[in-house]
Amino acid sequence: MNPKRIDLWLFEGFPVTAYGLAVYRIAYALFVLLILDPGHSAYFNFRPLAELPDSFFLPPPGPMQLLGGFPPSWFFNSLHVALDLSLVALLLGYRTQLASWLIGTLFLIGFGFLFSAGKINHVLLFVLLPWLMSFTNWGAAWSLDARQGRTRPEVASWPLALLALLVGFALFTAGFTKLIGGWLDPTTQATQGHWLKQYFIVGRQDLLAELVTYPWPVGLWELLDWGTVFLELGFLPAAFVPRAFRLFLAGMVGFHLSTALLLNITFVQNLIVYAAFLNWNAVAAWLKSRFSIRVRVPVLPLLPILTALFYFWGSPLRRIDRLATFHSDLSLLEVLTNALGFGVVLVLALQAGVRRLKKIHFPVPTAFLYRRAFRGLALWVGLYALLVATHTGEFWPMSVFPMFSQAGKPWTRIVVRELTETDSLSWNPIEGWTTLPGQAFALKPTGITPLDLTPLVLRAQDSMHLATLRLWERTYFENRRLLVLQAQGKLSEGDVQVTFTPLLLLHGDTVIWNPQRQP
């Protein structure tokens, strides 16, 4: 890549302003305190680890292996106090750099112990975020640091480019393991398999999870498999194109909502990471134009008060969870947050679409356009005629559309009946519909249509057609006795006459022909 381009992407790809970063800093702190609720929600509470015996301490490779077991409860209580204090400090912009680093470090320690108990969740992006954002100087405005002159006014945008790269790489690795794990194999449906496992084995049966039991076409499952792999793989190259990256993020927000609704799995902490790429500068400009933000009361006393409130009582929004009980480990607040995130994406997409549509357009001189269109049309009409004339009237999508043009012509179709061992075989023609031998046999589940089967059977004397026909029969219906009948309709004395003539019997590798039709 051209070094100039790298510079452009790194330093100007994701432009920031001090006020934009300030809004995002506040949004991040509020999101963690109110939605993730450390110390109180199921996945962000480290206290129960202190109750576990040391035999449960099985750290994955890393610094946790230096320890011999879980620390006592005072350690985790202190960790949560420090975490809440740091988050509130970040919210108020008090010692922002230090608070950012403390949040990242404390989460890393907490999750280090949590993951040593066995299950490893994918929260790393969210944990690294405050570290990275500290380099942007996100405490430069609307903060106690700014008010007390403790920070410089300059901000940096390169950490956002780095964050884009990290998000891209993280999702690329997720996609890559799926790619080499066979998600693109058309003979297996990975999404369906995972969904069925979550539904029947894990018991995640809330919201739209039941849809997995519906008989969806295989193509849809494959579309989900391929769509997931390509969405995740595409993140890494997209990270270098800010506009494309934002589109991928929008897609990912939709993806997370769908996994919450269908698989009952949420990755709610990722939403605030993706939100770093929203246009916070515009939000800040809007806030500044609407509200005169001048805080004259002392803010610092809020630090211990809010810390105590969040430590002892947690997020007030968690009360929402009481409104709905799920069988799975979903919480209503998380589902609503996902839905809200998707709502934001939709509104932004709508806004962008309307803005684009409202662009004023001045048409170019029309005489030139007409001349060009007419010439193009003449050329294609000529090509159409040539191709259709030299290909017996059919060169998709061009055609003379001969369907039903030969009216009154006798027709021939194929009907298949299944004979049991006790059904006798007769080659006599049958008039009427009610006296057909054997049982009804539907072609639909086999995926072959009567339109495909008719020419195949009627040309079955040809060895290649016969081989294909036998392959079809063997693939789908080994050991079944299938009687293939030729149905013929014709006009006779002002009426329609339909006759069914048995043509051949397929049974495993055996083909028995009607003696009068023997090739």
Next chain:
Amino acid sequence: MKPGWPDLFDFERPETSGERLFFRLFELFVVSSLLWHAWEWATFLSSLEAPLQPTGLGLYVDLSWMTAAGRWLVVVLGGLFALGLGRRWRPAYLMALLLLHLLYAARFSLGKTPHGAHLLGLMLLSFGISALLFRDAYAYRRAALGFAYFFIGLSYTLAGISKLVATGPAWVNGLHLQLWTYEKMVDSLALTGSLSINFLQHWVLMQPAWATLLLGGALATELCAIALWWRAFRRPVLFALFVLHAGIYAVLQISFHFAAAVLLLLALPLDKWLDRLLAWQALKKLLRSFYQRCHKPI
């Protein structure tokens, strides 16, 4: 100066926001429908050992590799559609059409070539020609719709002429419809294993005179389809063609759903409805600013 087809392209009429939005949605519908068809064709192809009697370019090019690679072609097709939709590469739509042609030629190599996706293909051809001819987005949209109207008119009129050439005016004899109705009943029996008959089929089989009337109406509609090249007749003819498809589906159970959807999308004044919707948004904005002005402190 308007040489040739003044009502097809309408270049001098200013374009509204609703028209732009409608075109985008229509383009998206055509592209996604074709992608779905391509997937279906590729899926079927994977169950064949080799195409038996390919048509079109399949007569000159060996398409046996497509049985294994059909799905990958769909991925390439998706990429080409993305390039076309994003106006990133002008020949993208025509290249996509070529791939679709090969897929079709390989998929329908067992002898019978259905016409369910022809209209969608012609729409893609319209987009492809326009993209190649015009750089300007406005001209592209106008020309694409003009070509689309042209090909719809041409194809249905050709279908009507084919009937007159192959059978003559006696094509409208109701007995013919009865014969086809029985043919479709046999197809239904083969497909589902059971025989069922709806009210309209019953009516056609009982009353040859009504069947004659239906066929007469169908032939007249097809022959008049060329009239949609002129703006004044466009909507009525498109609606008549849509009704023709609804009738075919009701009597013969032949589903041209995608073609019918294309006709309906073009027949309905969706652009005007979208304009109203967008105007309604603007109105809301206006009302909000009016409200804010009224409540401004003096």
